[in-house]
Amino acid sequence: MKPDLFEAPDYYNLDELLTDEHKLVRDAAREWVKREVSPIIEEYAQKAEFPTQIINGLAEIGAFGPYIPMEYGGAGLDQISYGLIMQEIERGDSGVRSTASVQSSLVMYPIWKYGNEEQRQKYLPKLASGEWIGCFGLTEPDHGSNPGGMVTNFKDKGDHYLLNGAKMWISNAPFAQVAIVWAKDETGRIHGLIVERGMEGFTTPETHNKWSLRASATGELIFDNVKVPKENLLPNKSGLGAPLGCLDSARYGIAWGAIGAAMDCYDTALRYSKERMQFGKPIGQFQLQQKKLAEMITEITKAQLLTWRLGVLRNHGKATSAQISMAKRNNVDMAINIAREARQMLGGMGITGEYSIMRHSMNLESVITYEGTHDIHLLITGLDITGLNAFK
Amino acid sequence: MKILVCISHVPDTTSKINFTEENTKFDSNGVQFVINPNDEFGLTRAMWFKEKQGAEVTVVNVGTSETEPTLRKALAIGADGAIRINTPATNSFSVAKQLANVAKDGAYDLIIAGRESIDYNGGMVPGMLAALIDANFVNNCINLDVEGSDAKATREIDGGKETVSTTLPLVIGGQKGLVEESDLRIPNMRGIMMARKKPLTVVEANETSKETTSISFEKPTPKGAVKLVASDNIDELVNLLHNEAKVI
Ligand SMILES: Cc1cc2nc3c(=O)[nH]c(=O)nc-3n(C[C@H](O)[C@H](O)[C@H](O)COP(=O)(O)OP(=O)(O)OC[C@H]3O[C@@H](n4cnc5c(N)ncnc54)[C@H](O)[C@@H]3O)c2cc1C
Numbered sequence: 001m002k003p004d005l006f007e008a009p010d011y012y013n014l015d016e017l018l019t020d021e022h023k024l025v026r027d028a029a030r031e032w033v034k035r036e037v038s039p040i041i042e043e044y045a046q047k048a049e050f051p052t053q054i055i056n057g058l059a060e061i062g063a064f065g066p067y068i069p070m071e072y073g074g075a076g077l078d079q080i081s082y083g084l085i086m087q088e089i090e091r092g093d094s095g096v097r098s099t100a101s102v103q104s105s106l107v108m109y110p111i112w113k114y115g116n117e118e119q120r121q122k123y124l125p126k127l128a129s130g131e132w133i134g135c136f137g138l139t140e141p142d143h144g145s146n147p148g149g150m151v152t153n154f155k156d157k158g159d160h161y162l163l164n165g166a167k168m169w170i171s172n173a174p175f176a177q178v179a180i181v182w183a184k185d186e187t188g189r190i191h192g193l194i195v196e197r198g199m200e201g202f203t204t205p206e207t208h209n210k211w212s213l214r215a216s217a218t219g220e221l222i223f224d225n226v227k228v229p230k231e232n233l234l235p236n237k238s239g240l241g242a243p244l245g246c247l248d249s250a251r252y253g254i255a256w257g258a259i260g261a262a263m264d265c266y267d268t269a270l271r272y273s274k275e276r277m278q279f280g281k282p283i284g285q286f287q288l289q290q291k292k293l294a295e296m297i298t299e300i301t302k303a304q305l306l307t308w309r310l311g312v313l314r315n316h317g318k319a320t321s322a323q324i325s326m327a328k329r330n331n332v333d334m335a336i337n338i339a340r341e342a343r344q345m346l347g348g349m350g351i352t353g354e355y356s357i358m359r360h361s362m363n364l365e366s367v368i369t370y371e372g373t374h375d376i377h378l379l380i381t382g383l384d385i386t387g388l389n390a391f392k
Numbered sequence: 393m394k395i396l397v398c399i400s401h402v403p404d405t406t407s408k409i410n411f412t413e414e415n416t417k418f419d420s421n422g423v424q425f426v427i428n429p430n431d432e433f434g435l436t437r438a439m440w441f442k443e444k445q446g447a448e449v450t451v452v453n454v455g456t457s458e459t460e461p462t463l464r465k466a467l468a469i470g471a472d473g474a475i476r477i478n479t480p481a482t483n484s485f486s487v488a489k490q491l492a493n494v495a496k497d498g499a500y501d502l503i504i505a506g507r508e509s510i511d512y513n514g515g516m517v518p519g520m521l522a523a524l525i526d527a528n529f530v531n532n533c534i535n536l537d538v539e540g541s542d543a544k545a546t547r548e549i550d551g552g553k554e555t556v557s558t559t560l561p562l563v564i565g566g567q568k569g570l571v572e573e574s575d576l577r578i579p580n581m582r583g584i585m586m587a588r589k590k591p592l593t594v595v596e597a598n599e600t601s602k603e604t605t606s607i608s609f610e611k612p613t614p615k616g617a618v619k620l621v622a623s624d625n626i627d628e629l630v631n632l633l634h635n636e637a638k639v640i
Contacts, residue, residue, distance in 0.1 A: 020461040062581030075581045
């Protein structure tokens with residue numbers, strides 16, 4: 001793997017829109033990724049293993065629930081800081097960012113927002129410090145884009161709930177201590193349950209042979225008559241809106257994260273284009289290559305502005321789910337296209353793991369699929385602007 | 393032990409250097425600023441004294457409000473307090489005089505400066521500062537230990553090292569070796585949160601006379617392309633050196 005020479009593009013001086021603290025948080029994450037993630041990530045992606053040794057460092061840079069209040073072990077930062085941390089981590093690898101997104105937005109967020117005080121005190125500090133890793137079980141084998149159709153369910157047995165069903169494609173599942181599981185009660189209403197590793201009947205087989213997010217562990221959650229204590233039900237919100245609220249937070253982070261992956265591909269291709277000589281010239285001197293680079297930086301700049309504005313809206317509690325869908329869809333698509341173009345600019349070198357581009361390119365195939373596919377986000381925008389529901 | 397670490401705020405080493413106003417001013421547009429690397433080695437050594445020997449660490453900078461993010465970073469890394477002397481850092485002697493005022497007021501035992509700052513590379517501030525406050529001075533310092541009021545310092549000399557013993561109050565011009573690159577600290581989230589509550593005191597400069605003033609700056613001429621000559625083609629090499637490079 002080549003040394004990480006990353007220099008972040010900021011074509012419109014967007015740094016001027018950030019506070020000093022935003023920049024401090026971002027630069028710390030950036031330095032940490034250079035030091036701890038870049039040197040090892042290729043090896044872990046190749047061997048399809050999550051690098052557990054970086055969990056501590058992720059916690060230190062605030063990747064686990066940066067916007068969670070300090071009393072629960074979070075950092076009490078704003079949404080732009082959260083976004084910037086996700087951007088920097090995904091600049092390193094989307095798989096590592098996935099672990100941080102799941103922990104922050106899909107595990108800590110619902111405990112903080114939908115849990116009671118005892119649940120917050122019990123789980124949040126350990127999740128913020130990385131002592132516990134969590135996962136989020138919504139998708140099922142037969143219910144992906146349509147999670148409302150889920151069949152995982154629980155029955156009230158007086159002193160406990162009895163949980164049955166299965167979840168699929170769950171990030172962090174193979175090693176998570178805690179799972180936020182979405183399941184229907186006897187009336188068909190969706191609730192969140194906190195399931196802990198070690199509960200009888202609960203297993204988490206790993207999903208093998210992924211060609212994407214290889215440095216992130218994915219697995220199933222299988223519930224075979226699992227007795228869940230009643231105090232493990234998240235009491236303060238139910239219905240499909242509860243998991244969707246978590247997804248809003250995670251998708252927002254992904255919109256930033258995708259910019260990180262795109263920046264890394266662009267920066268690598270730009271540097272390579274000035275060094276690689278063909279026909280007696282650096283390839284960056286050929287118009288076709290300049291077109292690619294110019295379009296990349298244009299798209300990155302547009303995505304940066306979109307996402308910064310979304311961050312301001314979120315800081316004021318005013319970002320709608322549809323606005324978040326637009327940013328997630330646009331930015332991931334932007335990143336995947338940049339990864340493909342950048343890959344071509346490196347010729348054969350772009351095929352090897354010596355450069356990060358092919359890894360980003362493959363990772364982004366998952367990112368464009370999870371947390372709502374590219375199509376589904378388009379339909380959300382369609383519904384929002386026409387008022388006509390294409391899902392039904 | 394009270395330690396003062398002098399921090400200068402310099403362009404990142406990867407910055408593109410340009411000048412404006414007919415080459416009289418540095419163009420800071422789009423430039424990222426960082427803690428001067430030599431100072432960062434010193435700050436990291438100071439953190440070691442804080443953690444292992446209970447030292448109290450204050451960082452100081454001579455500069456305008458633009459340098460505050462750099463001081464905040466030093467606070468996030470772990471310094472206890474920061475002082476900014478509110479005047480642009482224009483030349484070594486006036487910077488040294490400003491620092492001397494703060495150093496005297498705070499009665500620091502150890503003052504850690506960088507051997508030179510990587511912007512204007514003057515390399516004079518630490519020595520001048522030591523003279524102004526009448527403290528001992530070790531330059532090019534690559535290792536430092538303190539026991540009570542005795543200090544043992546190692547400095548780099550031509551082709552080797554020299555270890556000296558001295559006493560506090562002491563000023564050092566530090567560099568890599570005080571700690572290694574891998575010891576440098578990235579501010580963690582807790583540090584960033586705590587830095588919010590730490591004092592960053594702004595003091596006015598009490599004298600701003602300029603003994604020297606920059607007239608203009610010039611960049612080195614860019615290096616030309618390299619010509620490779622086959623190892624058995626001595627005639628061509630001699631020809632190029634004689635007729636093209638005109639060095640023989
Ligand atoms: C690596 C990885 C990690 C994941 N991690 C998690 C996790 O941690 N937790 C979790 O709960 N889930 C996770 N997922 C699951 C992910 O969210 C789902 O894969 C995703 O929602 C799509 O569901 P599906 O795979 O069942 O595809 P489907 O829903 O079957 O979609 C197949 C295709 O049909 C299209 N489609 C579906 N419905 C419509 C429609 N109404 N109109 C038009 N087109 C439509 C889709 O856009 C897609 O192109 C992960 C997935 C991956 C790959």
